Amino acid sequence: ExxxxxxxxxxVVHEGDTVTLNCSYEVTNFRSLLWYKQEKKAPTFLFMLxxxxxxxxxxxxxxxxxKKELFSILNxxxxxxxxxxxxxxxxEDRRTYxxxxxxxxxxxxxx
Amino acid sequence: xxxxxxxxSRVICKSGTSVKIECRSLDFQATTMFWYRQFPKQSLMLMxxxxxxxxxxYEQGVEKDKFLINHASLTLSTLTVTSAHPEDSxxxxxxxxxxxxxxxxxxxxxxxxxxx
Numbered sequence: 001e002x003x004x005x006x007x008x009x010x011x012v013v014h015e016g017d018t019v020t021l022n023c024s025y026e027v028t029n030f031r032s033l034l035w036y037k038q039e040k041k042a043p044t045f046l047f048m049l050x051x052x053x054x055x056x057x058x059x060x061x062x063x064x065x066x067k068k069e070l071f072s073i074l075n076x077x078x079x080x081x082x083x084x085x086x087x088x089x090x091x092e093d094r095r096t097y098x099x100x101x102x103x104x105x106x107x108x109x110x111x
Numbered sequence: 112x113x114x115x116x117x118x119x120s121r122v123i124c125k126s127g128t129s130v131k132i133e134c135r136s137l138d139f140q141a142t143t144m145f146w147y148r149q150f151p152k153q154s155l156m157l158m159x160x161x162x163x164x165x166x167x168x169y170e171q172g173v174e175k176d177k178f179l180i181n182h183a184s185l186t187l188s189t190l191t192v193t194s195a196h197p198e199d200s201x202x203x204x205x206x207x208x209x210x211x212x213x214x215x216x217x218x219x220x221x222x223x224x225x226x227x
Contacts, residue, residue: 034216041204041221042115042117042218042219042220043155043204043218045215048215088154088155096160097143097160098145098160099145099157099206100157101154101155101156103153104153104154106152
């Protein structure tokens with residue numbers, strides 16, 4: 001059965017810290033891996049990764065995919081209180097086009 | 112960027128009534144829409160995949176007669192929770208894939224359903 005596992009489940013850090021969120025997957029028909037940030041309601045898109053070893057960056061956030069070891073990491077540097085959210089990882093199945101979501105990592109950044 | 116509109120954002124209803132939730136893609140055509148359910152502090156659980164002009168595909172354990180999905184146009188999908196019960200109370204969220212780029216998944220703002 002396909003699955004996506006995120007770790008840690010929750011994390012509390014102080015402003016200015018750097019955090020690394022992990023997402024490992026076992027999906028037979030992998031197409032892409034996506035990261036989302038969910039604060040209160042709708043998840044907002046962060047990154048989509050399809051190729052190994054190519055880092056994607058957006059401001060203080062960056063992400064990379066390892067298709068050999070079947071995982072991705074999301075890095076946030078110089079964290080701010082506004083980064084507090086649940087970060088979701090999802091893997092798209094290229095046969096069904098369905099997205100399999102991980103349980104999420106709940107990040108809390110303290111001032 | 113692509114926008115998905117979901118209404119209502121919150122609904123409170125009596126047990127036994129039916130509730131309809133709408134999901135619209137505002138600036139792109141969505142050939143596929145997904146309906147998720149999310150319990151507090153849990154991840155998104157896929158309920159069904161809705162394809163324009165055809166029957167929805169339901170995930171295992173999701174009652175198709177309970178959760179009616181209609182995807183009548185390229186910009187609108189609806190989820191109707193029929194004869195709602197308190198255990199149906201949850202956060203329902205739709206998402207849509209841009210049919211032209213076939214990439215990324217855009218989410219609606221969700222509907223918090225409370226059944227009394």
